[in-house]
Amino acid sequence: MLKSSALTARESEAAFDDVRREYEFSDADFHVLARIAKQRTGITLADSKRNLLYGRLSRRLRALKMSSFSEYREYLDGPQGEIELERFINSISTNHTKLFREPHHFDHLRDNIAVPYAQAVRNNRAGRLRIWSAGCSSGEEPYTIAMVIKREIPDCARRDIRILATDIDTDVLTKAALGEYPVKMMEEIPEIYRGLVQPKNKDKSSDTMVMSEDLRSMIAYRRLNLMDHPWPFKGPFDAIFCRNVMIYFDAPTKSNLIERYTQLIKPGGWLYIGHSESLLGAHPGLELIGRTVYRRV
Ligand SMILES: C[S@@+](CC[C@H](N)C(=O)[O-])C[C@H]1O[C@@H](n2cnc3c(N)ncnc32)[C@H](O)[C@@H]1O
Incomplete structure (x- = not known):
């Protein structure tokens, strides 16, 4: 049969x-x-x-x-x-990213962190500025943060400004630290920031662009598994970007991570998460201010 x-x-x-x-x-x-x-x-x-x-x-x-x-x-x-x-x-690991991804976060960063810091510089009151790009992939996110800061604070290299950029994936971190990207990615950069990136060869025929030294010197790349306990730094941070990373985690892992971020953000500081994400459950230390932008209360 x-x-x-x-x-x-x-x-x-x-x-x-x-x-x-x-x-x-x-x-x-x-x-x-x-x-x-x-x-x-x-x-x-x-x-x-x-x-x-x-x-x-x-x-x-x-x-x-x-x-x-x-x-x-x-x-x-x-x-x-x-x-x-x-x-x-x-x-x-999934590493998709781009320069100026979800651009309204960078407008918010400019208006709420970079511009007030520039004002403090003018008043001789500027102190420490710390930003963490958690899950930075190949560096597009921290370089974007650095561009926004550099434009508002031209002498940023002489200021106490640091961007910590971490990822679990060592391949993307190597790429990030190199700071070189295909020149066609220039299209992702708004016109006003394009001067902060140069073609690799002076004759401009290069198909590679390089992030300027001022941008690179602000950023420290480190391998970090977000699941590690404790993290090897104490903060506090003026802002944490953890965008399009927690979508890969389950709800308890995500909730625990948000609690840990909250402890590291200064009162009045900011947490930016990806557009397709939302904070699950109540996090009393955080207040939703705009689309995927939270303030530490
Ligand atoms: C989709 S990319 C997001 C890049 C960038 N934040 C953005 O929004 O464009 C997610 C990154 O999270 C990293 N990642 C995933 N799990 C991680 C973990 N446990 N610790 C640290 N990084 C992790 C991946 O390696 C990947 O580079």
Whole structure:
């Protein structure tokens, strides 16, 4: 007798994937790797992220000349595990970003932090200014913050102004510290800030642009896993940007992180989160001021 050829939607999808896939990727492979991701980074990978995880990690299997995900799982468990974990994390993190992304945050930063600081400079009252870009990816966010500050405070390099830029992914941090981007990204920069970025070669024919020394000198790049306890700095910060990072975390992780940010922001300081995010639950230390902009009360 012929076996029934009727497959459930899930089975046909799995069968289809197996045909296309170079490596077998079992439920157990997915669940074990997703659990490691959650434990080590806070990143939650729902079932719908199965193909994404497969695609990103199969590159690691190829690079390591492995023939199966179970071999890769054993490798992560073995003596090389901690070293491979860095590559694993770099592979699973999503780093999409751009200069002046969600631009109203930078208008707010200009009006509420940079302009008052410039006024304090004129009155000889300027003190410390600290901003943290938490989950800075390849640097576009901290360079944007630096551009806004530099334009309002031209002598920023002589002032006590620092931007701390952290990420868990070491590949993007290397790129960020280099401060070089394709020249076509100039289009993302509003006209008034374009003078702060130069073509790499003086003849202007270069397809690479470089962030100016004043911008770079304000920023300190560090690897930091936001899940670490405690963080190796105490603040306080005038503002924290944590945009499009917490979308990858579950509600308790996100809530805990917001509490920790709140403790580090000066009273009257600011928290900026991504446009598709909202603060879950009550955070009495924070007051919603505008779209995805919160003030520490
Ligand atoms: C989508 S990017 C956002 C970049 C930038 N903030 C923006 O909005 O354009 C998210 C970044 O969060 C980082 N990230 C994810 N989990 C992290 C963790 N546990 N600790 C630190 N950074 C993390 C990723 O490596 C990635 O670079």
